[in-house]
Amino acid sequence: MLRIAIQKSGRLHDDSIGLLKDAGIGFSNGYGRLRTESYNFPLEIFFLRDDDIPEYVADGVADIGIVGENIVLEKGKRVETVSRLGFGKCRLSIAVPKNIDYLPGKTLEGSRIATSYPNILSKYLKEKGIQATLHDISGSVEIAPSIGLADAICDLVSSGSTLMMNGLKEVETILKSEAILIAAPQLNAAKQGILEQLNFRFDALLRAKSHKYILMNAPNQNIPQIIELLPGMRSPTVLPLAESGWSSIHTVVSESEFWSIIEQLKAAGAEGILVTSIEKMIL
Numbered sequence: 001m002l003r004i005a006i007q008k009s010g011r012l013h014d015d016s017i018g019l020l021k022d023a024g025i026g027f028s029n030g031y032g033r034l035r036t037e038s039y040n041f042p043l044e045i046f047f048l049r050d051d052d053i054p055e056y057v058a059d060g061v062a063d064i065g066i067v068g069e070n071i072v073l074e075k076g077k078r079v080e081t082v083s084r085l086g087f088g089k090c091r092l093s094i095a096v097p098k099n100i101d102y103l104p105g106k107t108l109e110g111s112r113i114a115t116s117y118p119n120i121l122s123k124y125l126k127e128k129g130i131q132a133t134l135h136d137i138s139g140s141v142e143i144a145p146s147i148g149l150a151d152a153i154c155d156l157v158s159s160g161s162t163l164m165m166n167g168l169k170e171v172e173t174i175l176k177s178e179a180i181l182i183a184a185p186q187l188n189a190a191k192q193g194i195l196e197q198l199n200f201r202f203d204a205l206l207r208a209k210s211h212k213y214i215l216m217n218a219p220n221q222n223i224p225q226i227i228e229l230l231p232g233m234r235s236p237t238v239l240p241l242a243e244s245g246w247s248s249i250h251t252v253v254s255e256s257e258f259w260s261i262i263e264q265l266k267a268a269g270a271e272g273i274l275v276t277s278i279e280k281m282i283l
């Protein structure tokens with residue numbers, strides 16, 4: 001049995017549950033429960049505060065966990081990163097009141113910075129050779145400048161609207177973060193085996209999310225030119241259409257290449273292009 005710690009409630013909770021369920025792991029997560037066991041996979045799930053997850057994993061109370069990389073780096077516990085999970089994306093940034101003329105390396109010198117990330121921030125400032133006083137506060141960091149507690153803040157940002165609402169502007173990004181799967185450093189062989197099975201399923205889901213399945217029709221004489229454009233998993237599938245001289249071409253492209261390829265495919269004579277999502281992708 002492998003024990004996984006996930007966030008009890010908050011921004012990573014729903015995606016963590018969704019990932020486990022999409023990976024075919026069945027369990028009931030009745031409201032308010034602190035632990036539950038899967039009925040079809042050797043996994044026990046603990047619901048915890050995100051801040052506690054690295055420590056629980058490092059201490060071996062849980063074997064693995066899903067938590068923001070920002071928390072893992074801040075806590076500095078001995079855990080291993082197994083994979084990046086593609087959700088909970090945010091950045092840890094420094095922000096100052098928007099009317100300030102920000103000078104990199106100068107404005108922060110001698111300033112007071114409010115943050116919930118004192119370890120990451122002090123390391124960053126040290127690397128930059130900046131001396132500042134840190135105020136470690138656990139929430140509502142954004143109001144610190146307006147109440148006179150600090151000159152700047154260092155906090156997580158995703159859309160940027162919280163900063164804007166508080167009259168702040170982002171001036172430096174320290175870290176880009178997302179949810180990661182972490183593991184205790186030395187799992188026994190049985191647990192390692194279960195983790196590999198779980199990670200195999202997560203990989204298939206994550207890869208599927210970042211790819212599209214595309215189908216298109218084209219005159220046979222254009223096929224070589226079209227195939228040139230397609231990165232595909234191996235090589236595209238080409239099937240004859242009922243209309244002679246035409247074929248249907250199927251392949252998989254990554255989300256990042258997708259739009260530029262579609263334009264080029266059209267230019268190369270592809271028609272009736274269909275794009276669908278992929279549920280799971282196993283290489």
Ligand code: PRT
Binds near residue numbers: 178
């Ligand atoms: O109760 P518990 O301790 O478990 O949860 P929590 O309240 O400490 O954390 P929670 O649920 O807010 O966040 C969990 C994780 O989500 C974080 O550790 C990050 O890894 C990730 N995440 C992604 C974020 C954000 N985006 C985010 N925008 N965490 C917090 N924020 C906050 C930020 O602190 C700021 O107050 O949202 C505000 C900014 O958002 P924008 O969209 O206005 O820029």
Ligand code: ZN
Binds near residue numbers: 049050
């Ligand atoms: Zn927390």
